[in-house]
Amino acid sequence: MTTPPRDAAVDLAPVPAGSVLAIRGGRPLRGRVDVKGAxxxxxxxxxxxxxxxxxxxxxxxxxxxxxxxxxxxxxxxxxxxxxxxxxxxxxxxxxxxxxxxxxxxxxxxxxxxxxxxxxxxxxxxxxxxxxxxxxxxxxxxxxxxxxxxxxxxxxxxxxxxxxxxxxxxxxxxxxxxxxxxxxxxxxxxxxxxxxxxxxxxxxxxxxxxxxxxxxxxxxxxxxxxxxxxxxxxxxxxxxxxxxxxxxxxCIFDRNEAASWACAALATDGEIFVGGAKQQEMLTFLNVFRKAGGWFDVQEDGILFRRDTALKPVTVETDVHPGFMTDWQQPLIVALTQAKGRSIVHETVYENRFGFTDALVKMGADIEVHPHGLQNGPRRVARRELEQAAVITGPTPLRAADIVVPDLRGGYSHVIAALTAEGESQVSGVDILSRGYEKFLEKLRALGADFDVVR
CATH class of the missing domain: 3.65.10.10 (Enolpyruvate transferase domain)
Incomplete structure (x- = not known):
């Protein structure tokens, strides 16, 4: 794929307060987005x-x-x-x-x-x-x-x-x-x-x-x-x-870059993330590849897409240089489409799997263990507050009405709606303006099919 050009015509408005999106899924996201400072x-x-x-x-x-x-x-x-x-x-x-x-x-x-x-x-x-x-x-x-x-x-x-x-x-x-x-x-x-x-x-x-x-x-x-x-x-x-x-x-926003990479993985699309750099994303890129993703590091960004059918992975969130807690939520959306059993151990925050309730409502097979999993090999030491999510797939996602809970979980809900068949109503999306610049305009540029209904 040739690197997409910058879209000079994209509107710069933020997500309006109280917005509700009507999202029609089942369409791969393709194109270019640019990330700015973290x-x-x-x-x-x-x-x-x-x-x-x-x-x-x-x-x-x-x-x-x-x-x-x-x-x-x-x-x-x-x-x-x-x-x-x-x-x-x-x-x-x-x-x-x-x-x-x-x-x-x-x-x-x-x-x-x-x-x-x-x-x-x-x-x-x-x-x-x-x-x-x-x-x-x-x-x-x-x-x-x-x-x-x-x-x-x-x-x-x-x-x-x-x-x-x-x-x-x-x-x-x-x-x-x-x-x-x-x-x-x-x-x-x-x-x-x-x-x-x-x-x-x-x-x-x-x-x-x-x-x-x-x-x-x-x-x-x-x-x-x-x-x-x-x-x-x-x-x-x-x-x-x-x-x-x-x-x-400012250093580039590696959280946003990883979010768009996971969107390409989940929707079977192809997204060039302008401004993304390899060194700060090494840990993410390894997991992305293990899950069936393909990427091409270029001078001005990184191109992301699927390489094979998605594969299950086991991930443990941790402080740098570990796998960031902000990366696991959009990744879980993609893992619902992987064949087999994936496990995500959340060791940083004690309440970061609440967003999976909406994914289960959409048809995902996700089981949250509120006190973590005791067995199995671990790289990151167990923490008292940790949780684990077991994702079994692939499970087709279906449209649903969703209320955004937080910044990264909300982004993940939007990507899940774009992956699902049918029209989903996603409310509370204005919280995404906390961390995603020009979010709706970037979705439009990638070919997402949605309307702001209020």
Missing amino acids: KNLATKAMVAALLGETTSILRDVPDISDVAVVRSLLEVHGVNVSEGDEPGSMVFDPSEVESAHFEEIDAHAGASRIPILFCGPLLHRLGQAFIPDLGGCRIGDRPIDFHLDALRKFGAVVEKQPNGIRLSAPNGLKGANIHLPYPSVGATEQVLLTAVRAEGTTELRNAAIEPEIMDLIALLQKMGAIISYEPNRVIFIEGVDELRGYDHR
């Missing part, structure tokens, strides 16, 4: 702009609702945000950072968990910070205790109040020795954003080392931070007195 980097990089004494420029920022939330939160804290010199770039001027009222923070935060990462930078700039009760996708407990414990070790005073949490740093923030109970991405970001301006050296053990974390480290180094890391999940941060702004291009 949601899991762009939003954190925007927060990092608070640490600079001069203007920062972020490039390849995705047009998603999580970015809009962070932009609003920066603006209520006095950061001037404007469009950059190229499409998808943003400029942040933090010269007039100020405290924001609780009502403003709460109104703009919505369901986002990003406000917790404002704490370190605001403590450095203002000596205080406030975060409201936090939301996010309902896929597990996701406690913020790791964040608060780390901030306390830096010297922050944490006061829990009825409407949120207030933090202060009466004696400034000092470097600390921190050992995370679990290599949490969010907690690692918290430590990085706090330690770069803390007095002294911080040693972080059991850190997350996802590509987005490495990209955030590169960005902070551009600002003047001194950060080194060792291969055993240890990161050292030497605090500095001052940081400048950055000019940085």
